[in-house]
Amino acid sequence: MVNVIIHVSKYILAILAASYAMKCFTVFSDRHEYDRGSVYTTQNVLMFLIHFICYLIIYLMTKDVKMLYFYGAQFVLFLLTLIIYGTVYKNASRLIVNNMCYLLMVGFVILTRLDFDMAVRQFVIAVAAACVSLAIPAFMLRVRMVDRWGIFLGVFGFLMVASVFVLGKSMYGATNWISIGGFSLQPSELAKIIFVFFVAAMLARDTSFKRIVITTAAAAAYVLVLVVERDLGAAVIFFVTYLVMLYVATRQFRYMALGLGAGSAAAVVAYKLFDHVKTRVVAWSDPWGNYNDAGYQIAQSLFAIGTGGWFGMGLFKGKPDTIPVVVSDFVFSAIAEEMGALFAICLILVYFSCFLMFINISLQLVKPFYKLVAMGLSTSYGIQLFLCIGGVTKLIPHTGVTMPLISYGGSSVLSTIIIFAVIQGLYLLRQREVRILEARQEERDDEEERP
Numbered sequence: 314m315v316n317v318i319i320h321v322s323k324y325i326l327a328i329l330a331a332s333y334a335m336k337c338f339t340v341f342s343d344r345h346e347y348d349r350g351s352v353y354t355t356q357n358v359l360m361f362l363i364h365f366i367c368y369l370i371i372y373l374m375t376k377d378v379k380m381l382y383f384y385g386a387q388f389v390l391f392l393l394t395l396i397i398y399g400t401v402y403k404n405a406s407r408l409i410v411n412n413m414c415y416l417l418m419v420g421f422v423i424l425t426r427l428d429f430d431m432a433v434r435q436f437v438i439a440v441a442a443a444c445v446s447l448a449i450p451a452f453m454l455r456v457r458m459v460d461r462w463g464i465f466l467g468v469f470g471f472l473m474v475a476s477v478f479v480l481g482k483s484m485y486g487a488t489n490w491i492s493i494g495g496f497s498l499q500p501s502e503l504a505k506i507i508f509v510f511f512v513a514a515m516l517a518r519d520t521s522f523k524r525i526v527i528t529t530a531a532a533a534a535y536v537l538v539l540v541v542e543r544d545l546g547a548a549v550i551f552f553v554t555y556l557v558m559l560y561v562a563t564r565q566f567r568y569m570a571l572g573l574g575a576g577s578a579a580a581v582v583a584y585k586l587f588d589h590v591k592t593r594v595v596a597w598s599d600p601w602g603n604y605n606d607a608g609y610q611i612a613q614s615l616f617a618i619g620t621g622g623w624f625g626m627g628l629f630k631g632k633p634d635t636i637p638v639v640v641s642d643f644v645f646s647a648i649a650e651e652m653g654a655l656f657a658i659c660l661i662l663v664y665f666s667c668f669l670m671f672i673n674i675s676l677q678l679v680k681p682f683y684k685l686v687a688m689g690l691s692t693s694y695g696i697q698l699f700l701c702i703g704g705v706t707k708l709i710p711h712t713g714v715t716m717p718l719i720s721y722g723g724s725s726v727l728s729t730i731i732i733f734a735v736i737q738g739l740y741l742l743r744q745r746e747v748r749i750l751e752a753r754q755e756e757r758d759d760e761e762e763r764p
Contacts, residue, residue: 315373319627322366327624327655329366333359333415334659337666340408341673353407357395360415364388367422367628374629380425387421387436394443398737402450404744405737406674412667413718413733417726419660420719423648426628427640431721438723439730446734453738454745460682463514467531470507473500474538499724501539501547505554506731508535509689512555516562517682525563529555540579543589546712550696552576557692558685597710610637614705617643617650618657625653640721642713645705661702664717667733668695674740687739690732 336356340349368384391414398410417439424432477500515528532555539548556572583590592607600608600615613636620626633639633647649657668691675687697714704711715725 318373319370319630322370323624323627323653326363326366327653327659329359329363330656330659333363334662334666337408337412337663341666341669349407353411356411356415360391360411360418361388364391364418364422368425370628371422371425379429383421383425383429383433383436387418390436390440390443391418397447401447402737402741404741405450406670406740408670409667409733409737409740412663413730415663416660416718419648420644420726422628423644423651423719424640424721426651427633427644427647428721431640435721435723435726438726442727442730445727446730449731449734450738450741453735454741459510460514460517463511466507466511466514470504470511471531471535471538473504473507474535474542476500477542497723499722501542501544501551502722502724502728503731504535505547505550505693506690506728506735508532508551509554509558509686509693512558513682513685513689516558517680517685520563525559525568529559540583543587544713545583545590546697546700546714549700549712550693550714553696554689554692558689561688562681562685593710593712597707600707610643611705611707611711613637614643614646615707617646618654618706621650621653623653623655625649625651625656627651641715642701642711642720643705644716644720645702648719660719661698664698668698671736674736674743677743678739679746680742683739683742687736690735694729694732 333356336352336359339352364384364387368380372380372384394414395410398405399407421432421436424435512528512532515524515531532551536548536552539545539551552572556569556576559572560566560569584594595603596607596611600611602608604612617631617633617636621631625631628651631647631650633650636643636646639647645657645660648660671687671691671694675684675691678684678687694717697717700709700712700714701716701720703709704714715722717729718726
């Protein structure tokens, strides 16, 4: 009977996931926020249905009552997050809140399937991050001097990245973690947010050649430290984020071209100098020829994705445990194997709808500083997703980047929830700008009507 339920659930989950993804793009066609209320409510219903079905299967397969308690705790977290955001920030973007909860939900499901203890730790961190995130939009609305903290932010972010040289420990070939009081933290995850604010503060008011040289030198120092730490995924994220922000600030394509040229040359040098870079390139170019060595991880990832087919093997019916580091770097492969390629594609569409919303908010903002912050965080989020999915599908060499809000990793979950909260704050700022402009226009209209 359980096998029948799992088999039927594969198709139900695919339909529900497709419906949710479709709703993510439906909201862009509606002109006013109040027209989208029914769409957002439908998203909530779909998310909770997917959540319930997945944990029903998990309970039936494990017969462990802890799964029911864990499901209930997650349900409360999502419900409170939706209610509190809707109450405290009445003009908040419900799409951003809904998608954040949806992605966290998928992450909890697949982590519970792979490693219950890791799922619980991820949940605790997500709860703490959600509590912190509730204050961030209010901070964005009330603090107006952040654009003058450029140098301070730059130094603070650099010290965070460089802290691994003193407190760091090596993991999977990279020295990019620090351990404090039994907790591990990846400083680059939080530093990338500070880095975006630093670059925005430096370039929002002054794009002179001197200011660009200073900012570029500082950005290069960040990237160089990350390369020395062998955190190449983070180095690529910082590098691409800076190039995009520089182009948006200056509108000079030559800076982008020079940056891409320098980045290409640096990639060649890294290939020559670092053995682990060569290993990843070899694994990417021919995983089957190096199956028993460097290519094993990528080959197993491709096997898992191919085995799942369109609708997946069903929860607990695949073998994602055969993929090394599956809970963090290769969680997308586990999702594709057990929940299906269709579910995985819909997941990518949900991510993409977030990215579109972030970019849309950036384009609507008037103040250059806020526009640059939104664009920088959007780029950081987008390139991280591209590196993760591109790496596990052999589109590009694997860089060890986590899947936002789904992969196991407290630092990644914390930083991504903060990014969502900052974007939410910028969205509210834009709403306030619109109300001020409308009020001023009404005053002008009243003055013109007076005799």
